[in-house]
Amino acid sequence: MEEKILKFREKIKEKKLIDSMLALLQWDLETQTPKGGYKLLSEMIGELSLKSYNLTTSKEFITLVNELKENENGLDDMLKKEIELLIEEIDKVKVIPSEEYRAYSELTAKAQGVWEKAREDNDFKSFAPILEQIFYYNKKFIGYRNTGKSLYSVLLSDYEKGMDTERLDLFFKELKKDIVPLLREISRNKRDFKKKIEFNVSKEQQKFLSKDILKYIGFDLDRGLISESAHPFTLTVSKDDVRLTTRYFEDIPFSSIFSSIHEGGHGIYEQNVDEKLKDTILADGASMGVHESQSRFYENIVGRSKEFWIGYFGRAKKYYPDLENLTIDEIYKGINQVEPSLVRVEADELTYSLHIMIRYEIEKGIFSGEYQVENLPEIWREKMMEYLGVEPKTDSEGVLQDVHWSCGLIGYFPSYALGNVYSAQILSSMKKDFNVSGVLERGELSVIKDWLNSRIHRYGKLKSPEEIIQMVTGEGINPKYYIEYLKEKYRKIYN
């Protein structure tokens, strides 16, 4: 048995090394590869993905995993969990023919560049064929698995175990029921808070602030970095090399702040998985929903609170001297302006969930055959009008705005909504342990970080999302807290 475990650890080391290399190539592709380099990069990613596939689906590895499973009584909890997750992964992957696996990896690698260019040129047509293929492969791959559930539900549960369209339909219905009237109520007291926080800040200064604010919330820049990309994201090479991106608009100086804090939330999670999980496959977030709960917690509950700005104001002014002319209250209202808008990542908390619902419905519609990829720009505009009352003039600020589909992340978007809901539950628990407002006002962000580290981050994938949420909040997922949080916060602002 000992020998088998040693052999297993060796294989996992190899697998993790390939995954880290893939992460680095992906990073390069999304942050800097010049146009001429896309093709070769995609080939490399295809090659390495195939290697990873071959390792995971090799007879030798599967036999090893199964043998360990049969003797699991003798294994420690960590190893048991690894075996459990690997069996799930093997079941997902081994049904896919290797050539298709490789082709899909190359396709999504290539798709990044195509999407980026399409978005730049406002040219959905050039992206449509590749998007079509991405949906096609996703359907096909899920179809290989015999789950008895609808294809889209399987995809959803891959990101958040136990999720399906039935549960999410209900979940979104519940959110809508409260959010839409709240939005209506607020729009009667409509004010324009935003103008005051719209001034120009050079990219260079924004970069300095982004680094400073990451340090401030507790992201370790010796074990990570921040760069730029068309769409902000977080990528983990290892827990000691966690990479974030943001983007800078000189005339929207708060945009980079909130995307930096958002990605910083993901990054703090990844950096603080328990050291002892480092060489296992458990060194990762529990689920994408839990991951987004951390990013949305930092972005909104922390970053868009008045108390945070009381604490950070002095430092922020060093980089954004125009803040000198504003009061904390003006900043607070400015960054919490409720206003139906076109771009999800710039949306306020109240309208945010509606952006998610649109994506969810579109994905569902494509899987059911109700929608066709070629019609997405039209469908997008219709849904934007229906849910938010605004209509994108270009596809770049419409259907082309998000990077996710080009990466093959279909079924991912609901994670953001789940994350929002989790984050309010987490806040409610945190408040029982200490005075969150006081801590923020005094700039003691390590108190928050330590609390999240010890209750959520350190477990990595050792616990399931349900277990984590249950442990932290004493109950399962419950939208009530989020709705209450929104009502209290926004009624106060728009009294």
Add this chain to the structure above:
Amino acid sequence: MEEKILKFREKIKEKKLIDSMLALLQWDLETQTPKGGYKLLSEMIGELSLKSYNLTTSKEFITLVNELKENENGLDDMLKKEIELLIEEIDKVKVIPSEEYRAYSELTAKAQGVWEKAREDNDFKSFAPILEQIFYYNKKFIGYRNTGKSLYSVLLSDYEKGMDTERLDLFFKELKKDIVPLLREISRNKRDFKKKIEFNVSKEQQKFLSKDILKYIGFDLDRGLISESAHPFTLTVSKDDVRLTTRYFEDIPFSSIFSSIHEGGHGIYEQNVDEKLKDTILADGASMGVHESQSRFYENIVGRSKEFWIGYFGRAKKYYPDLENLTIDEIYKGINQVEPSLVRVEADELTYSLHIMIRYEIEKGIFSGEYQVENLPEIWREKMMEYLGVEPKTDSEGVLQDVHWSCGLIGYFPSYALGNVYSAQILSSMKKDFNVSGVLERGELSVIKDWLNSRIHRYGKLKSPEEIIQMVTGEGINPKYYIEYLKEKYRKIYN
């Protein structure tokens, strides 16, 4: 035979893919990897280097190469040349035990971070042990080969075929004989031209200018990019993905200009190797000496000419508005100030060769056992005083200034001196074909680029450095042109 060639091409494709991945990892390591990520990156580089080693030294591959060699009459010139170079490479590599090969690759990968930090902290002691090891491995590896030549000479000829200490001693003696009196002559007419071109320019503006000037000289930014690093360098992922770095000092605004042009010269070479060599191992520069001839040609003969600034002045002012207050003549004299200084890459053309000689003598001394690594800071200071009459106050601007040794590039430095000498020979030939000054004044840099493309770049490694120089200049290496170029240029400036 056809089958063997197909098999060979397949292996070369695999080899090139590994090399490209290695290049990307190296790029990451030198431009952005956070401290926490060094260890894993080094492991990856070790792993991939071993894979490349295993491929090159596998019985299967060696047999294949030898079989093709035996039947070389049936092969085309390209394939013949590939086989010739591969046999040389195999002979070099196969004598090294695989574990040592891997260990050395990891060592040099790790050394980057150690060197960077040592340089930042002005702490040679923390770099010395790893530098010691790098020298140790280099001696050991060369020792495995039975060449009958001194170890250091073998290393020198690896970078420039046919070079050895005897030839280089003579070469440097010849240079010194003319340069030292010229320097003395000029220092009698010492003037301070530099002050005028010392003003502040923000990093952001310098970045814009760097890109613009690269475009101006003909580097294709769709098939390459420019980034930042502690020490400027060029790295090729493929001829369609060529990456340069520079560094920005806000108070020395011309520093980034010349390092960008220098690396741009390397980059233009790499980007313009003939398309039909792309999938072969010939898609590379003929030698490091020829490579440096291109970078030094662009940096000095082009970039430090008055005519270049006549042509580029209008565009430069957009990014460096302070240039408005200067005349072309003031810029020209400012960027050609002769002044013994501490840092090689910032040195003027006249003192530059002396910097190279110091490095050459130190390497030679370490190989002969005359010098010890631990004493290098002292030796460096002494030689600086002897050759240049200036003494570094810190090791950061002394022995720690160059990245080369940490990468394992020992025996490389003379390439710069050879490059200088070649570049003046090339200029002399070019002048026979067209009016170089006129072309520069009118900003028609594509004429220069096309000339170099068709006579040098396109051949890649298909021709040897000697063949290239002979073809382009009608003779072998000859320092006369360089000495004349320097005399004419600097006597005029310091009349």
